[in-house]
Amino acid sequence: MSFRTTTAYVEDVSPGSGALPPRAWYASSDAKSLSLNGSWRFRLSATADAEDDSFAAEGYDAGDWAEVTVPGHWVLQGHGSPVYTNHLYPFPVDPPRVPTENPTGDHLRVFDLPADWPADGGAGLRFDGVESCARIWLNGTELGEFKGSRLPHEFAVGHLLKPAGNVLAVRVHQWSAGSYLEDQDQWWLPGIFRDVTLLHRPADSVRDFFVHASYDHVSGTGTLRVDSEVPGRVTVPDLGVDVATGEPVTVPVEPWTAETPRLYDGVLATGGERVPLRIGFRTVALSDGLIKVNGRPVLFRGVNRHEWHPERGRALDLATMREDVLLMKRHNINAVRTSHYPPHPAFLDLCDEYGLWVIDECDLETHGFTEQGWRDNPVDDDRWTPALLDRAARMVERDKNHPSVVIWSLGNEAGTGRGLTAMAEWIHGRDTSRLVHYEGDAGCRDTDVYSRMYADHAEVERIGRGLDGGPRRRRELPFILCEYAHAMGNGPGGLADYQRLFEVHDRLQGGFVWEWIDHGIAHPELGFAYGGDFGEELHDGNFVCDGLLFPDRQPSPGLVEYQKVIEPVAITADGTDGAAGTVRITNGYDFADLSALAFSWSYEVEGETVDRGTLSVPALAPGESAEVKLPAVPAGAPAGEAHWTVRAVLASDTPWAPKDHVVAWGQLPVSARRVPYVAATTRPAPGDGDGDGEITLGPGVFDARTGAPRTIGGVPVTGLRLDVWRATTDNDDGAAWQSDLRYGLLWRTLGLHRMRHRLDAVEVGEDALTVRTRVAPAARELGLSTVYRWTSDGDRLRLTVSTAPDGDWTVPLPRLGIRFGLAAADAVRWYGGGPGEAYPDTRSASRIARWQSTVDGMQTPYVRPQENGARADVRWAELGGLRIEGDPAFFLTARRWTTEHLDAAAHRTDLVPGDTVWVNLDHAQHGIGSQSCGPAPLPRYHLRAEPAEFSFVFSTTKSVSSTPLQNLSS
Ligand code: GAL
Numbered sequence: 001m002s003f004r005t006t007t008a009y010v011e012d013v014s015p016g017s018g019a020l021p022p023r024a025w026y027a028s029s030d031a032k033s034l035s036l037n038g039s040w041r042f043r044l045s046a047t048a049d050a051e052d053d054s055f056a057a058e059g060y061d062a063g064d065w066a067e068v069t070v071p072g073h074w075v076l077q078g079h080g081s082p083v084y085t086n087h088l089y090p091f092p093v094d095p096p097r098v099p100t101e102n103p104t105g106d107h108l109r110v111f112d113l114p115a116d117w118p119a120d121g122g123a124g125l126r127f128d129g130v131e132s133c134a135r136i137w138l139n140g141t142e143l144g145e146f147k148g149s150r151l152p153h154e155f156a157v158g159h160l161l162k163p164a165g166n167v168l169a170v171r172v173h174q175w176s177a178g179s180y181l182e183d184q185d186q187w188w189l190p191g192i193f194r195d196v197t198l199l200h201r202p203a204d205s206v207r208d209f210f211v212h213a214s215y216d217h218v219s220g221t222g223t224l225r226v227d228s229e230v231p232g233r234v235t236v237p238d239l240g241v242d243v244a245t246g247e248p249v250t251v252p253v254e255p256w257t258a259e260t261p262r263l264y265d266g267v268l269a270t271g272g273e274r275v276p277l278r279i280g281f282r283t284v285a286l287s288d289g290l291i292k293v294n295g296r297p298v299l300f301r302g303v304n305r306h307e308w309h310p311e312r313g314r315a316l317d318l319a320t321m322r323e324d325v326l327l328m329k330r331h332n333i334n335a336v337r338t339s340h341y342p343p344h345p346a347f348l349d350l351c352d353e354y355g356l357w358v359i360d361e362c363d364l365e366t367h368g369f370t371e372q373g374w375r376d377n378p379v380d381d382d383r384w385t386p387a388l389l390d391r392a393a394r395m396v397e398r399d400k401n402h403p404s405v406v407i408w409s410l411g412n413e414a415g416t417g418r419g420l421t422a423m424a425e426w427i428h429g430r431d432t433s434r435l436v437h438y439e440g441d442a443g444c445r446d447t448d449v450y451s452r453m454y455a456d457h458a459e460v461e462r463i464g465r466g467l468d469g470g471p472r473r474r475r476e477l478p479f480i481l482c483e484y485a486h487a488m489g490n491g492p493g494g495l496a497d498y499q500r501l502f503e504v505h506d507r508l509q510g511g512f513v514w515e516w517i518d519h520g521i522a523h524p525e526l527g528f529a530y531g532g533d534f535g536e537e538l539h540d541g542n543f544v545c546d547g548l549l550f551p552d553r554q555p556s557p558g559l560v561e562y563q564k565v566i567e568p569v570a571i572t573a574d575g576t577d578g579a580a581g582t583v584r585i586t587n588g589y590d591f592a593d594l595s596a597l598a599f600s601w602s603y604e605v606e607g608e609t610v611d612r613g614t615l616s617v618p619a620l621a622p623g624e625s626a627e628v629k630l631p632a633v634p635a636g637a638p639a640g641e642a643h644w645t646v647r648a649v650l651a652s653d654t655p656w657a658p659k660d661h662v663v664a665w666g667q668l669p670v671s672a673r674r675v676p677y678v679a680a681t682t683r684p685a686p687g688d689g690d691g692d693g694e695i696t697l698g699p700g701v702f703d704a705r706t707g708a709p710r711t712i713g714g715v716p717v718t719g720l721r722l723d724v725w726r727a728t729t730d731n732d733d734g735a736a737w738q739s740d741l742r743y744g745l746l747w748r749t750l751g752l753h754r755m756r757h758r759l760d761a762v763e764v765g766e767d768a769l770t771v772r773t774r775v776a777p778a779a780r781e782l783g784l785s786t787v788y789r790w791t792s793d794g795d796r797l798r799l800t801v802s803t804a805p806d807g808d809w810t811v812p813l814p815r816l817g818i819r820f821g822l823a824a825a826d827a828v829r830w831y832g833g834g835p836g837e838a839y840p841d842t843r844s845a846s847r848i849a850r851w852q853s854t855v856d857g858m859q860t861p862y863v864r865p866q867e868n869g870a871r872a873d874v875r876w877a878e879l880g881g882l883r884i885e886g887d888p889a890f891f892l893t894a895r896r897w898t899t900e901h902l903d904a905a906a907h908r909t910d911l912v913p914g915d916t917v918w919v920n921l922d923h924a925q926h927g928i929g930s931q932s933c934g935p936a937p938l939p940r941y942h943l944r945a946e947p948a949e950f951s952f953v954f955s956t957t958k959s960v961s962s963t964p965l966q967n968l969s970s
Pocket of ligand 1: 185
């Protein structure tokens with residue numbers, strides 16, 4: 001026996017052999033099933049041929065083998081290690097050949113049939129997902145082998161089963177010909193990572209079936225027809241339906257939409273099995289150049305979801321899947337693209353149940369061929385077409401009965417070619433009730449939607465206006481951004497600007513943020529590991545951490561921003577301000593009226609709620625708006641800056657969030673803030689005569705030589721000076737191919753991270769202490785002339801900073817403000833934007849109120865540390881015994897490490913608190929953008945080097961207690 005004959009299938013382009021034809025997936029029926037999840041015996045070999053296959057024989061003694069948990073990836077269970085690449089194949093590109101070093105996991109599971117396992121009928125053995133290739137034996141008989149990692153494969157095994165001591169043997173290879181088709185940007189994680197189930201198949205049991213449930217919005221009726229391979233009856237008690245399979249029936253129904261996910265429970269009964277059905281009536285169509293569901297255009301507020309768990313990788317349990325769905329619903333997300341493979345099938349049940357539009361994407365990506373100009377791309381090579389068609393069929397057949405799935409996607413980043421066309425033709429022929437998507441074909445030859453990724457705002461606007469040109473077919477299609485707003489690290493910026501475009505131009509039917517969750521791997525020393533942390537020779541670093549959720553599923557500020565930007569109700573002042581006494585409410589849902597929401601108002605002065613009440617808002621239909629009268633300003637409200645805050649909350653509990661969950665809010669300014677005024681009545685004076693070189697000015701004591709403050713009201717202050725540097729974000733650093741947008745590199749080249757501060761003069765005047773400096777990097781002629789002017793009224797100290805650029809500044813500044821150290825600070829209180837971080841182009845969710853947190857609580861735990869945690873629009877803040885008022889409002893950042901430490905850190909665990917709390921008070925910050933893959937901040941968010949002046953007023957405060965983050969005004 002030569003090894004080429006036993007392992008040849010690994011490098012065979014064919015999809016496999018021995019498996020049953022694909023069919024609809026369902027979780028439960030009255031037929032028995034036996035889960036084979038759990039602990040399996042496991043042996044890892046370095047190569048595909050290293051061990052013979054005698055382990056598959058009955059009686060084999062695997063007593064000295066290790067154990068792994070199925071579902072799972074062996075590389076996350078102590079055997080070998082994960083590898084992360086974005087698009088590079090981590091092996092030589094020589095399709096369909098794979099390396100000799102091909103980690104191979106032999107899995108063994110011995111099982112008995114339950115005592116009540118029926119003696120009659122057959123049995124199916126179903127694998128829901130194995131990466132990348134498996135060969136299966138039961139009781140010593142080979143069943144076959146398959147590829148297609150995230151697709152189900154089922155084998156007929158009834159004839160081989162025995163009551164006890166069944167031996168199931170599975171040999172899994174990390175690399176196979178299939179790997180060439182699975183070059184998605186993610187960790188390479190071999191293993192049996194989805195369920196393994198033995199299904200009893202009684203005689204005449206249900207095989208494949210297709211639920212056709214359409215909705216006619218004109219008549220308000222649904223038409224149901226269940227086509228079944230094995231004839232039977234279909235009953236839907238709530239609809240009084242009892243028909244034979246294949247027979248259509250039309251009845252009045254409530255339609256299914258993502259906003260109103262009405263499902264009808266039914267049963268498909270054949271002679272041998274009863275399968276529960278959850279039927280959603282809806283019709284998806286391309287009409288008037290738009291994607292319409294039930295006759296109305298939809299706007300996707302979507303995310304790209306990879307399956308991810310920081311300990312279990314892509315082996316997700318139901319609780320995690322449900323958590324994803326609940327988090328999405330609570331954050332106003334209404335759509336998911338299952339990037340870049342069909343998810344665990346149970347996820348789609350949840351999408352049906354809770355209501356999410358789904359683009360179901362096939363397990364196909366050949367991105368690595370871009371390195372060779374797409375030469376030899378499998379999708380344009382007929383030898384591979386059967387494998388591509390197999391993948392398309394396994395997805396469509398498995399998932400076709402989900403109302404949530406409205407669009408099939410052929411795959412991702414696979415170039416173009418005949419194989420893709422064949423897939424599209426097959427899908428269009430098999431399922432006329434859905435549309436077909438694929439981003440990689442600019443001509444849209446095979447697709448029903450024009451889809452792009454990371455197009456910038458200007459281009460999206462052109463497309464919205466129909467000015468984008470291109471082939472005729474494409475010009476007639478609706479547009480979506482299947483990926484945008486790259487959520488890597490701090491960001492994404494610019495979401496609100498995209499959303500405005502989507503809302504204005506009908507052709508723009510929304511987008512899907514890239515991506516849902518960071519794929520960080522929980523690591524004992526590093527916090528969360530990313531590419532390169534396992535010693536991979538090729539890797540793409542933390543590009544794998546680009547989600548709206550941190551790996552532990554804590555929402556990042558990006559998700560909170562997205563939630564606000566896509567809220568389905570707009571609460572606005574409509575051009576005027578709250579002083580006009582009305583608020584405009586617009587229903588942005590596509591289907592639902594506002595009857596599920598309750599509205600409330602609160603009136604806040606200086607961030608403190610003075611009064612609150614309910615607001616009566618009509619149950620506006622989708623798209624409608626109304627001008628709603630606000631109450632009179634509460635009698636006796638104190639003077640000061642005032643706001644109305646209006647909220648739309650759930651009027652009652654829903655399956656995804658409790659009553660009072662905030663769906664949307666808006667804040668309307670009523671009266672402007674009074675900026676702090678400090679009369680310059682105090683003269684700077686020499687220190688207390690001890691000759692140690694001090695100057696006093698009101699509560700401030702300064703170093704006479706440098707003019708820098710030493711204490712303010714007795715609070716020691718160190719290193720106060722102009723600061724323009726921030727620890728570059730992933731977006732600042734930009735993607736490798738975005739050479740002109742790599743601000744981090746430009747800034748470092750200029751030396752903005754190592755500015756020198758030259759002292760030109762310390763001037764003690766009549767009413768001010770003035771310090772003149774020039775702040776500039778070594779080796780460059782440009783700089784910032786900077787003047788610090790200190791005045792005081794005796795109690796308070798006012799610092800006015802004036803900067804003016806010298807020389808030819810062609811790049812924006814990272815930040816502009818001051819920084820200083822405080823010896824001790826824990827609790828932080830502020831009046832301004834919160835509760836979370838906000839930057840110029842990520843500030844939609846920042847609400848003006850009084851907030852309280854701690855220095856530690858103000859840090860945003862990006863997996864790769866970077867600039868974070870700024871609170872925007874801060875009017876005043878109190879920390880470490882100081883009270884700071886801004887004129888104008890400022891960005892506040894406080895941390896237990898310096899910007900330089902933050903900049904140097906690669907993982908969270910590199911950040912070690914020091915004795916000093918470093919505070920940044922920024923007049924301005926450069927925008928965030930999303931150029932870690934997408935466009936840079938729009939020009940209006942650039943921080944240009946221009947003359948600027950800003951002030952802070954310092955006084956002391958009694959110390960505040962350390963309490964967790966809360967909104968003091970709510
Ligand atoms: C896209 C790709 C995604 C991901 C993203 C960057 O090109 O489709 O899989 O790689 O870029 O994070």
